[in-house]
Structure formats: structure tokens, C-alpha cells
Amino acid sequence: MNGGYALELRSVRKHFPLRGLMARGRFVHAMDDIGFSLGAGESLALVGESGSGKTTTASVIARLYEHDSGSVVVDGEEIAAFRSRAEALRYRKKVQLIFQDPFGSLNPTHTIRQILERPILIHGLAKGKDELEARLREILEQVGLSPAGEYLRRFPHELSGGQRQRVNIARGFAVEPEIILADEPTSMLDVSIRMGVMNMMLDLKERRGVSYLYITHDLAGARYMCSRIAVMYAGMIMEIGPTDEVIQGAVHPYVRLLKAASPSPESGLARTRVAAKGEIPSLIDPPSGCRFHPRCPYATGGCSAAVPALRDIGGGHLVRCVLA
Numbered sequence: 001m002n003g004g005y006a007l008e009l010r011s012v013r014k015h016f017p018l019r020g021l022m023a024r025g026r027f028v029h030a031m032d033d034i035g036f037s038l039g040a041g042e043s044l045a046l047v048g049e050s051g052s053g054k055t056t057t058a059s060v061i062a063r064l065y066e067h068d069s070g071s072v073v074v075d076g077e078e079i080a081a082f083r084s085r086a087e088a089l090r091y092r093k094k095v096q097l098i099f100q101d102p103f104g105s106l107n108p109t110h111t112i113r114q115i116l117e118r119p120i121l122i123h124g125l126a127k128g129k130d131e132l133e134a135r136l137r138e139i140l141e142q143v144g145l146s147p148a149g150e151y152l153r154r155f156p157h158e159l160s161g162g163q164r165q166r167v168n169i170a171r172g173f174a175v176e177p178e179i180i181l182a183d184e185p186t187s188m189l190d191v192s193i194r195m196g197v198m199n200m201m202l203d204l205k206e207r208r209g210v211s212y213l214y215i216t217h218d219l220a221g222a223r224y225m226c227s228r229i230a231v232m233y234a235g236m237i238m239e240i241g242p243t244d245e246v247i248q249g250a251v252h253p254y255v256r257l258l259k260a261a262s263p264s265p266e267s268g269l270a271r272t273r274v275a276a277k278g279e280i281p282s283l284i285d286p287p288s289g290c291r292f293h294p295r296c297p298y299a300t301g302g303c304s305a306a307v308p309a310l311r312d313i314g315g316g317h318l319v320r321c322v323l324a
């Protein structure tokens with residue numbers, strides 16, 4: 001373990017080159033100076049609007065993309081150093097990505113049994129038929145699909161959206177991972193069933209002692225699921241810290257704007273009025289200095305000159321703003 005952390009990112013950058021004649025030398029700045037840690041058994045929400053870089057961050061950690069610079073360390077090992085298939089396989093067992101789309105992420109021609117037993121067999125986690133059967137039934141029961149035998153013989157199209165997402169989550173947990181990267185796991189589900197899936201995920205986390213990196217655009221959902229929150233904007237982290245401090249004591253003008261726009265009185269998020277102009281910027285040629293400066297009502301001349309550092313204002317609460 002790396003200083004007690006299951007996962008640590010240090011100043012990670014990921015830029016994607018634009019394709020096409022006119023695009024030469026231009027990049028999508030998806031991640032810049034991204035740094036955070038995730039303790040064993042801890043849950044951290046990565047919150048941001050579409051285009052903030054949060055899904056790229058999860059994809060880099062899942063090794064779907066290689067980062068350009070900085071380091072991504074899991075259990076003390078830099079993931080870019082893995083070269084062999086065996087190392088990649090060992091990593092895939094340790095870190096599982098749960099996708100947003102419960103409809104597109106399950107093979108429609110496979111039964112739930114086939115979908116769940118494949119990763120268990122690939123990672124050699126069951127000795128013999130009986131142990132495999134016991135594992136399949138246990139994980140299905142734990143995601144709330146009971147009686148398990150009923151579900152194992154069905155195909156994905158015979159399940160509801162919520163049930164499919166439960167299978168998706170079961171597949172992630174089937175290999176006994178240490179870290180779950182959950183990319184908007186409830187955003188495509190009906191509002192009425194989201195809470196059930198979120199509660200099931202919290203229950204599984206307790207039972208299995210995993211760490212969650214929970215990616216969402218929903219501040220209220222992040223608050224419900226996680227003990228810490230990191231808010232991303234235009235490829236950078238703007239504020240990170242314990243959930244209640246970031247939400248109740250939001251310092252960064254963008255986080256205050258996000259909080260003001262949060263549409264849920266039942267979540268306990270009080271609305272505050274924050275004036276901001278414009279839209280989230282393109283990650284191609286993002287604004288200089290503070291990336292929020294074109295929209296920030298408090299911007300001064302210096303805000304566009306240099307990128308503010310992520311400054312610790314106490315208690316593990318960090319803010320990227322000259323006002324902090």
C-alpha cells in the first residue's frame with residue numbers, strides 16, 4: 001500500500017491530439033495537474049459537468065488511456081510501468097470500472113451466468129463447479145437479484161434497466177477488486193430506482209471493504225455516497241475535501257455555482273444565488289490562468305495570468321482560487 005492509499009494521482013496530465021489538417025498541434029486538454037488520493041475502504045466522488053474531464057480521469061486509472069505525465073500509483077505501483085499481460089491482468093482484477101450504460105455494457109447474446117462467470121474464470125477465482133456456483137449466487141444475492149437461480153438463466157433483455165445495472169455492478173465485484181471506479185452508475189436509471197441502486201452499492205462497499213471513486217455530475221448523489229468530494233472544471237480540480245466541508249463551506253466560485261444549481265431540496269443542499277456568465281469552456285484551447293475566469297464574477301486581472309495553485313485551507317480541504 002502506498003502511504004496508506006489504495007490509489008494516488010500526482011499531477012496527472014492527459015491531452016488528446018486533434019485529428020485533421022487544421023488541427024495540427026492542437027489538443028483536447030482533458031486532464032491537467034490532477035492529484036488526489038483514495039484511502040483503502042474510502043469513497044471519493046469526482047463531481048463535474050459533462051466535459052470536465054472526470055470520465056477521462058477514470059479511464060486513465062482503468063488504463064484505457066495512458067497518461068502523458070504525472071503518476072498514477074495503485075498499491076505502491078506506477079500503473080504506466082506495467083508491461084506484461086500478467087501485470088495487466090493482475091491490475092484488472094484489482095481495479096474494476098463500472099460503466100454508466102446498463103443497456104450497452106452487457107453482451108445481449110450471453111446469459112447472466114455467462115456474463116458473470118467469465119471474469120471469475122479468467123482470474124482463476126473458483127476451484128471447481130461448486131465454488132463457481134456459490135460465487136455466482138452470492139454476488140447476485142448481494143446486488144439484490146434473488147433468487148439467484150432465476151436470474152442466472154436470463155438474458156439482459158429480459159431484465160429491467162435497474163436489474164441490468166445490478167448485474168453490471170455484480171460483474172465488477174465478482175473478481176473481488178480493491179477499487180471500484182463507478183462512472184455515473186445511476187444516471188441512466190429512472191429516478192425512482194436510483195436510490196435502491198445507490199443503497200445497494202453502499203451496502204456492498206461495507207461488506208467487501210472496497211474503495212470507491214464515484215463519478216457523477218450530481219452533487220446531491222455525491223454527498224449521499226461519499227465521504228470526500230473533488231469538483232472538476234475544464235480538466236482541473238477546483239476544490240477537494242471532506243464532503244460536508246466542500247458542500248456546506250464551498251469556497252470556489254464554481255463550486256458555489258454548482259451548489260446553487262443543484263435541484264434537490266430533499267438532499268439538504270440549500271440554494272444560494274451566484275451569478276455566473278457563459279458556458280463551460282471547450283477543452284481545446286482552454287482559458288489561460290484560472291479556467292473559470294471568463295465566467296467568474298470575482299475575477300481580477302491576475303486571474304487570467306497564472307493557474308492558481310490548489311491551496312490547503314485546513315483539514316484536508318483544498319481550493320484552487322486566489323480568494324482562498
Ligand code: SF4
Binds near residue numbers: 294321
Ligand atoms: Fe474566480 Fe479568480 Fe478564483 Fe478563478 S482564481 S475562481 S477567476 S476569483
